[in-house]
Amino acid sequence: MLASFIDVAPGSDFPLDNLPYGIFAPRSAAPRVGVALGELVVDLGALEAAGLFADLPLGSDGPVFDVPTLNHFLALGRPSWDAVRARLQHLLAAETTTLRDEAELRERVFHRQSEVTMHLPMQVGDYTDFYASREHATNVGTMFRGAENALQPNWTHLPVGYHGRASSIVVSGTDIRRPVGQRRPETEGSTPAFGPSRHLDFELELGFVIGGGNALGTPVAIDDAAEHIFGLVLVNDWSARDIQAWEYVPLGPFLGKNFATTVSPWVVPLAALEPFRVAPPPQEPTPLPYLQTDAPWAFDLDLEVDLQTASMDAPHPITHVNARRLYWTAAQFVAHHTVGGCNLRPGDLLGSGTVSGETLDNAGCLLERTWRGTRPLTLPNGETRAFLDDGDRVVLRAHAERGALRIGFGEAGGTVLPAAD
């Protein structure tokens, strides 16, 4: 573990080894780029203005950090990302005096996280959501098509994915308005039901933030994926199961998903997770060559979902699952997404799809967790939940840990508001 002159409490998500990037606004000031360190935010706009990055390869198109989005920085590519990370770890190290001993500069550079407002870290040009958890795809397939036909024939050959909605991606802390929409008619052929969704759900996902893009028509080779994946976030792909079930044939989910997607405010750089990269589960059948790599693209990350209803005093963990279970990997997402020529752009978000564990107790959404609502959860205060009620707050968390080293994601949380009148 690296030592900083800034105090980082044991168990903090944000040691000097992490340094996740986000967009924050100090009180009554414009949003800019920062990294989290312990309970502080380090203002990269202020460091840039102080000339502390002047010798780094940050291009010549104006400020990279005193801007309200990570996209400029993401577009610079891995050599720049690595150079900035190395510089930050140097400037913030216990023995480096540049900041440590300059009270006035420290005043400008450090803010308390509790006193800033976090914004969406990047402008998402396109959001793609995959379906990479074998357990999730199997559970959902079993519910809808029976155990014999749970996985479609394509599922083991390619990472199934689809295009999500970019406009409704919101940062953690944004309230989620329960969507209104059509539901399947009670009797076949009659008028569809209409009203607030009755089956509102969360989806626990890992998100991969694209840094370097690729030109239209030029695929990314799987072994170049690390040049294109900047970092990871938590994603809650809120879902209205009743709206989704009625609308989704034959073109896929639409209004059942596009009312909101929550992401965590801090983008954990791939570099911070290097110690926690592990081999993914074996793939059988072996995928086509463009999807093969020996690189360890699974992440040994503990994921957790907490639920707190309006009448509970504290959040209650309802799911624990490790992300290393995911069958398809982020490198495969990138190789598959681009193999036909589709272009990714800096700031694009690739979701893993719901991450579910081996048993339903560790499923990444209520649809599975309560088996379509037939086996409601019982909470510590005696309340039960088949799906989400108004006032429920759902928080996703993630961290990797080995010995004293802990790399955390902070949280991606949101509270359900009643449907609009």
Next chain:
Amino acid sequence: MLASFIDVAPGSDFPLDNLPYGIFAPRSAAPRVGVALGELVVDLGALEAAGLFADLPLGSDGPVFDVPTLNHFLALGRPSWDAVRARLQHLLAAETTTLRDEAELRERVFHRQSEVTMHLPMQVGDYTDFYASREHATNVGTMFRGAENALQPNWTHLPVGYHGRASSIVVSGTDIRRPVGQRRPETEGSTPAFGPSRHLDFELELGFVIGGGNALGTPVAIDDAAEHIFGLVLVNDWSARDIQAWEYVPLGPFLGKNFATTVSPWVVPLAALEPFRVAPPPQEPTPLPYLQTDAPWAFDLDLEVDLQTASMDAPHPITHVNARRLYWTAAQFVAHHTVGGCNLRPGDLLGSGTVSGETLDNAGCLLERTWRGTRPLTLPNGETRAFLDDGDRVVLRAHAERGALRIGFGEAGGTVLPAAD
């Protein structure tokens, strides 16, 4: 028909009554907003710089027209759109001397279309594609599920749609690289085939460009749709049918579509099409109230697809269909898209889905036109086409006509390049 001091040939797509907006770059100059008039482009950046819009409600955030995208203008809303259109029709009218008699100003304001480069008219934040032609949905459904089950139960109750890919939207004239990808295995359970798509197709669509957006969580009432729809473009949603057929269950089309989507460079304002707005086909069953309006949201527009192979001297029309046949309307797209709270943003693109006619001779894609390739087209030079070959050029056109008044869209064209090595 309005008279201009600029000559507009009879049969031109671009009389003074049209004035479609686009982004053009004069030789070695930066892209900016223009409108088409006859064979010219009128430089709105130059008019803005000359102060000719100074009294109009164009906000105070800097230039609206001397910028490389329509998004700034789109965001201003209908009162601004109407004011600019009225000003342009005045400034360009036969009797108005402001430009007509000022040689130096005219020099700066008018460019020949043949001497400028057209760019994508707007930055598309999100692209949604609907499935609004009953004939198209019925034909495709019949192929895949049989005539009895051609339309899914939801189809007559809501405009089925899905999220497309924004990053790969290109302007007319951009070459289209044939995509590579997986195809269904020859025998069930074996390894998928992999290589260049063998079933490359076009899709003839109308596109609706969103002007005013809505806040997340706040639906747009159907009778407010005209405040949100700025104008129309042609869309060719290129499709690789073999890639699509293998990948699309259960989450919808992905790589089969996201390698490229071509749009026409000129956005025809809704205002120019007022004389051609007609009642859509009757909807039975009556849709839910949020999808009901008496406003005439169908467009009496003739759509045409021309095909020219590498060995043909001239394009050959292969499909004619009128857009008024579309079952679901643009106002219904907007009302449905937002009913659950999803936010639209200025520059968003809503595609109609393939527009097909009553017979297969007038289908809007080759999948239908050749019935999955089983009834190839014969072209005038004796060549046949089941799907598109390398070197084929596909051009979409559209116009509305009544007496001497003609409102045209120009073209949306693209040529198929061989797959990358």
